[in-house]
Amino acid sequence: MKLLITGATGLVGKELVKKALEQGMIIHYLTTHKSKTKTIIGARGFYWNPSSQEIDSSCFEGVDVIVHLAGATISKRWTAAYKKIILASRVDSTRLLENALKKTKGKNRVKQIIGASALGIYSNDFKNIVTEETEVSSNSFLERVVIDWEAATAVFKTMNIKVTTLRIGLVIAVNGGVVAAMKTPILFGLGAAFGNGSQGQSWIHIKDLVGIILFSVTTKLEGIYNAVAPNPVSQTHFITALAKAINRPHILPPLPEFIIQLMVGEMSSLLLDSHWVSSKKIEGQGFSFQYPEINTAFKELFKKSMV
Ligand SMILES: NC(=O)c1ccc[n+]([C@@H]2O[C@H](COP(=O)([O-])OP(=O)(O)OC[C@H]3O[C@@H](n4cnc5c(N)ncnc54)[C@H](OP(=O)(O)O)[C@@H]3O)[C@@H](O)[C@H]2O)c1
Known part of the structure; x- marks a missing residue:
């Protein structure tokens, strides 16, 4: 099995490459640098540049499945210019893959694309559990980005390529993402939730996310799936569990919503929005989570690390 991975140099991509190589898969990857x-030792890298629609099309040689993870981080100040980069890095990169594959005029063996997506597609909701069937609408910047991103990936169906869309939750990993961002204030005794702290955090352990991606490859899974652990928690619960796992159990009262809004404006939705997301659909396909509970997930992350 040969995979072409975009975003292979990122948090999720690195872990995916490691696991896929362990399983004997052959890896090609695309990087903008x-x-x-x-x-990446053991894998073959190719250059691409979605903004100029440039790609080394030999990256497709012998590839069975594309795993498309590339996308500029959303954790950087959302200026008007940066918002364009957030969107373009996802939509233009997907279109570049589509156009480049079309140019091979059938001389490729790609049968499936697994596209990253995000919970940002769901509206802010403090009460209801959302599923893949929940209606989505373009009310906010993030909702618009994710809707366009998924639509760009869905186009591959018209090319007779199976499309798997993974709506990824907050990825917990020891060396990056949300855990790295939250850990520092907690270590200095300044850990706190935001708003009232009751917002749902639908998280996933990085090993389970990689497990879902590889499960999607081996089972040729098609359709839209939430990639979240079965037990989402409130933000206060999430931070408390993280603080406990790194032996700093004391956290401060939540920071009021208006302060967050003053500090980061529209981007405050990343900290304040609530998503209680169901994992039942992927479990129904036979995927079984190694880390369904937040405490055991954090415990595993920090078992070797000195924090
Ligand atoms: N981590 C999370 O909690 C989370 C949650 C929901 C969804 N997701 C989505 O899952 C995917 C992987 O997440 P991650 O945490 O691994 O992300 P990451 O660590 O930020 O890595 C993303 C990769 O995308 C590539 N990239 C960055 N800017 C780009 C641009 N302007 N154009 C094209 N490629 C660009 C980079 O690869 P090169 O430098 O090699 O080009 C980078 O390594 C992303 O699409 C992300 O939005 C992540």
């Missing part, structure tokens, strides 16, 4: 085309 020429300097990174040789940095």
Whole structure:
């Protein structure tokens, strides 16, 4: 099995490459940095540039499945210019893959694309559990981005390629993402939830996310799936569990919503919005989570680390 992975140099991509190589898969990857085309040992890197629609199309040679994870981080100040980058890095990169594959005129063996998506597609909801069937609408910037991103991936169906869309939750990993961002204030005794702290956090352990991606490959899964652990928790619960796992059990009272809004404006939705998301659909396909509970998930993350 040969995979072409975009975003292979990122948090999720690195873990995916490691696991896929362990399983004997052959890995090609696309990177926007020429300097990174040789940095992943055991895999073959190719350069692409979605903004100029440039791609080394030999990246598709012998590839069975594309795993498309690339996307500029959303954790950087949302200026008007940066918002364009957030969207373009997802939509233009997907279109570049589509156009480049079309140019091979059938001379490729790609049968499936697994596209990253995000819970940001769901509206802020403090009460209801959302499923893949929940209606989505373009009310906010993030909702619009994710709707367009999923639509760009869905186009591959018209090319007779199976499309798997994974709506990824907050990925918990020891060296990056939300855990790295929250850990520092907690270590200095300044850990706190935001708003009233009751917002739902639908998280997933990085090993389970990689497990879902590889499960999607081996079972040729098609359709939209939430990639979240079965037990979402409130933000206060999430931070308390993280603080406990790194032996700093004391957290401060939540920071009021208006302060967050003053500090980061529209981007405050990342900290304040609530998503209680169901994992039942992927479980119904036979996927079984290694880390369904937040405490055991954090415990595993920090078992070797010195924090
Ligand atoms: N981590 C989470 O909690 C989370 C939650 C929901 C959804 N997701 C989605 O899952 C995917 C993977 O997440 P991650 O945490 O692994 O992300 P990450 O660590 O930020 O890595 C994303 C990768 O995308 C590539 N990239 C960055 N800017 C780009 C641009 N302007 N154009 C094209 N490619 C660009 C980079 O690869 P090169 O430098 O090699 O080009 C980077 O390694 C992302 O699409 C993210 O939005 C993540």
